[in-house]
Amino acid sequence: MPEFLQHLANAVILGGTYALLGIGLTLIFGIMRVVNFTHGELYTFGAYMAFMLAGMFGLNFFASLALAATLGMALGALIEFALLRPLKGADIDTTMLVMIGAGIAMQAGEQLMWGGVAKSVPNPFPTEPVVLGPVSVGPIRLFVLAVAVVLLVVFYLLLNRTKLGIAMRATFQDPDTAALMGVNNGLMYTLTFAIGSGLAAVAGALLGPIFVVTPTMGDLVALKAFAIVILGGLGNIPGATIGGFVLALAEEFGAGYLSSGYRDAMGFLLIIAVLLVRPQGLFAAKERIG
Amino acid sequence: MTARLLPWLFVAFMAVLPLWMHDQYILYVLTSTGIFIIAAMSLNLLLGYTGQLSLGHVAFFGIGAYTSALLSLGFDLDLGGAEPFVLDPQPVWIAFLGGILMAAVFGWLIGRLAFRVRGAYFVIVTISFAQVMRMVALNWVDLTEGPMALNNIPPLTVWWPGEGFVPLYSKEHYYLLVLAVGVLSYVIIHRLVQSRVGRALIALRENESLARSVGINVTRYLVIATVVSAGMAGAAGGLYTHYIRIVDPDIFMFIYTVTMVIMVITGGKGTLAGPVVGGLLFGFLPEVLRDVARPEVQWIIYGAVMIVIIFFLPQGIVPAVGKLFSRKKKHPRHDARTPTAPRITEGASS
Numbered sequence: 136m137p138e139f140l141q142h143l144a145n146a147v148i149l150g151g152t153y154a155l156l157g158i159g160l161t162l163i164f165g166i167m168r169v170v171n172f173t174h175g176e177l178y179t180f181g182a183y184m185a186f187m188l189a190g191m192f193g194l195n196f197f198a199s200l201a202l203a204a205t206l207g208m209a210l211g212a213l214i215e216f217a218l219l220r221p222l223k224g225a226d227i228d229t230t231m232l233v234m235i236g237a238g239i240a241m242q243a244g245e246q247l248m249w250g251g252v253a254k255s256v257p258n259p260f261p262t263e264p265v266v267l268g269p270v271s272v273g274p275i276r277l278f279v280l281a282v283a284v285v286l287l288v289v290f291y292l293l294l295n296r297t298k299l300g301i302a303m304r305a306t307f308q309d310p311d312t313a314a315l316m317g318v319n320n321g322l323m324y325t326l327t328f329a330i331g332s333g334l335a336a337v338a339g340a341l342l343g344p345i346f347v348v349t350p351t352m353g354d355l356v357a358l359k360a361f362a363i364v365i366l367g368g369l370g371n372i373p374g375a376t377i378g379g380f381v382l383a384l385a386e387e388f389g390a391g392y393l394s395s396g397y398r399d400a401m402g403f404l405l406i407i408a409v410l411l412v413r414p415q416g417l418f419a420a421k422e423r424i425g
Numbered sequence: 426m427t428a429r430l431l432p433w434l435f436v437a438f439m440a441v442l443p444l445w446m447h448d449q450y451i452l453y454v455l456t457s458t459g460i461f462i463i464a465a466m467s468l469n470l471l472l473g474y475t476g477q478l479s480l481g482h483v484a485f486f487g488i489g490a491y492t493s494a495l496l497s498l499g500f501d502l503d504l505g506g507a508e509p510f511v512l513d514p515q516p517v518w519i520a521f522l523g524g525i526l527m528a529a530v531f532g533w534l535i536g537r538l539a540f541r542v543r544g545a546y547f548v549i550v551t552i553s554f555a556q557v558m559r560m561v562a563l564n565w566v567d568l569t570e571g572p573m574a575l576n577n578i579p580p581l582t583v584w585w586p587g588e589g590f591v592p593l594y595s596k597e598h599y600y601l602l603v604l605a606v607g608v609l610s611y612v613i614i615h616r617l618v619q620s621r622v623g624r625a626l627i628a629l630r631e632n633e634s635l636a637r638s639v640g641i642n643v644t645r646y647l648v649i650a651t652v653v654s655a656g657m658a659g660a661a662g663g664l665y666t667h668y669i670r671i672v673d674p675d676i677f678m679f680i681y682t683v684t685m686v687i688m689v690i691t692g693g694k695g696t697l698a699g700p701v702v703g704g705l706l707f708g709f710l711p712e713v714l715r716d717v718a719r720p721e722v723q724w725i726i727y728g729a730v731m732i733v734i735i736f737f738l739p740q741g742i743v744p745a746v747g748k749l750f751s752r753k754k755k756h757p758r759h760d761a762r763t764p765t766a767p768r769i770t771e772g773a774s775s
Contacts, residue, residue: 170545218732227545228478229739232690233732235683240728247721354679358556361549396564403553403560410542410550 137269138391144270146387147380151283152338154379156356157363158290158372159334164361165370166307166327170231173214174335175357176241179350181207181336183245185343186254196259200282200340207336208329215328220321238357245350256343279341286337287376290330294372303327307370335360355399362402366409381405432611432698439604443597452596458708459603460665463610465688465700467657472686473695474618475650476630477540481551482658483682484535484558485528489659490666490676491562491569493517493524494578497667502568516590517581517667524663525656532655536648552679559677574673581667603664610657615697617653626650630695687727691734693741702742 156178163171181203188199218237222230260274294300305313306323314320339353346352363382367374382402390398443452468482497520501511515523539550562569569575581602582590593599617623625646629636637643666672684707692703710730714723738745 164545168545170548221736225739229735231478231545231548232686233735235686236728236731236735238728239680239683239731240725243721243724243728247719247725358552362553365546365549394564397560400557400560403556406553407538407550407557410546411538 140268140270142387142391143384144272146383148272148276148280149387150380150383151280151287152342152379153359153363153383154287154376155283155334155338155341156360157367157375157379158287159331159338160360161364161367161370161372161375162303162327163331164364166303167219167324168227168230169219169234169328170227170361171331172231172234172238172357173241174331174360175353175355176238176245177207177211177332177335177353178339178356179245179348179353180210180241181339182256182343182348182352183249183254183339184336185256185340186249186348189259190254190256196257196344200337203340204333204337207339208333210336211332212325212329214332215325219324219328242350242353249348249350251350253347253349255347256340258344273345275344279345282337282341286334290334291372299326359399359402362406365406435701436604436608440601443600449596452600454708454712456596456600456603456668457665458704459600459607460661460668461684461688461708462701462704463603463607463664464658464661465685465692465704466607466610466614467654467661468685469689469694469696469700470614470617470650470654470657472689473693473699474623474626474630475647477543477647478548478686479551479651480548480679480682480686481535481553481555482654482685483677483679484551484555485532485655485658486662486665486681487555487558487562487676488531489524489528489662490672491524491575491662492527492659493520493663494575494666494672495568496520496523497579498575498577500568514579517579521581521660521663521667525659528659528662529652529656532652533648535655536651540644540647540651555677555679555682559674562674562677569674572673574671576671578666578670578672580670581664599668603668606660606664610660611697611701613653613657618697622646622649627695687731689741690731691738691741693743693745696741696743696747699741699743706742 156174160171160174163169163174184203184206185196185199188194188202189196194202214237218233219230222233258275260278262273264271264273265277292300294304302313302318303323303326305316305318306320306327310320313323339348359382363375363378366378366381367376382405385401385405386398389401442455446452464482464486467485468479471477471479471482496512496515497517499512499514501509503509535551535554539547539554542550563571565571566573580592580594580599582592583598583602585591593602618626625636625641628639628641629643629646633643662676666676688703688707689700690703691706692699692701707727710727711723714726718726734741
């Protein structure tokens, strides 16, 4: 039983960052229909920014976190503006291939700039774990979970309670009608991509002190983000949140009780299973596939 | 007339190349490029002729490589019974054919399962399949040796009168073998796309509901295409593994699929010559860049070239050159045999 609770605690903490990645991608995939292969690179970018600001320049960790998010948003906006906007109207395969090209170039850029040696972001918290009954958790992990939950709530409110959020959802449902109502579709696309990218960068920066930072760290993460999006259903924000936690639970318990070597395979097995049994995602009511 | 002779002139040129080209390094690059061209041709059958982007194609390549390597090395496997299952080393060509067969079987399986979904979903299922294969290769250490890799894989052989089967150790001979398999693959794809099957595939690429409405069994033809494509990719994998004589789980890396996709897109998807042209370009680009740029810079250039080509030559090099050629002749030719890919300008659903 204590072992079970420990796995559960680990899964919940991991699930928070997965949810951040998932909602970022589900927006981009859902609203813009872009199969975004730069998502993992933005995650890596965020982690490197945290390393550079906190580790090299000695900036406060929390300030570097905010800066990493902002820079991630800026980079996302740049990608949208330079690569996706000119391709408007192209089919999904074309934009996907452009994003693959961009992802390759970005990863090589990270390698060029910071080298292949793993870096680590200094941990601002005491390393002594917090013991809660049978479960012990590092303070940094609790902080990661707290930030993830706060961001999820803020994001949910943004989308449902603000004019901007309504405009974004309108663009998602029907871009033409939204445009007739005075919504600037182009701006919505840029903002959506920037926000999604910012969330990925924050996730990377948050995990920087827990894991190590390498140029290829985004590869698996990007694929996992797709798994989360598909689990939750395309463009479904609560779905992606739950999907993030489902994937974390599957990985944590799969690794704990089945085989730790197949930890990273769980996401892919889930994708295959979900798409074959319930291709519209676990939580989506209506979505035409293909 | 010239257009029909051109491929054979090219083959003849490539066949006599080792007579005067003795640079071992260039032969090595040509051989590995040739193996990737075969893989790219097999991908083109799916991507170019059926319009389905499979980003897990390297799985078939890797399955062919691993199966061929394991059969030629022999293995023993504890299946839970009293006696472990033991397989003695098989002749390399039997192993090679076994690799093709195994890849084709997986092609059938994936075709049956994955074509229930289309578009981005199909892409993600295929990526997931390749990733799961990589995990299996990493973790099933009893069979695959995991990250320690399978070593000392025997080279392919050739039958020579009076001497029997001789292992192919020389670069010239392996190069010629790859060329022969490449020509065979080209001919198979050429025959296939001109047949009834090929016309059905092109019909469903252009308009799937219309194809369905005229009675084309879409799933059946997609599965046929996937089986042929997977078997061919498996052959490429077998050639690769018996050439470099070592295989590890990195063979399933996403970047290899991307390389194949770039070759097809650059050369021109849905054209017979496209993967060859794109393959030669991207096979030699890293070698040309090697002296002037660091590997990271090479990859940046790789990514940038990919973006530039999709922006400015969305149909690829071969159709673009063909268009230039027919414009000079003042009357554009409509050759049913070399369908170009008009899908790129289709409006998106959003």
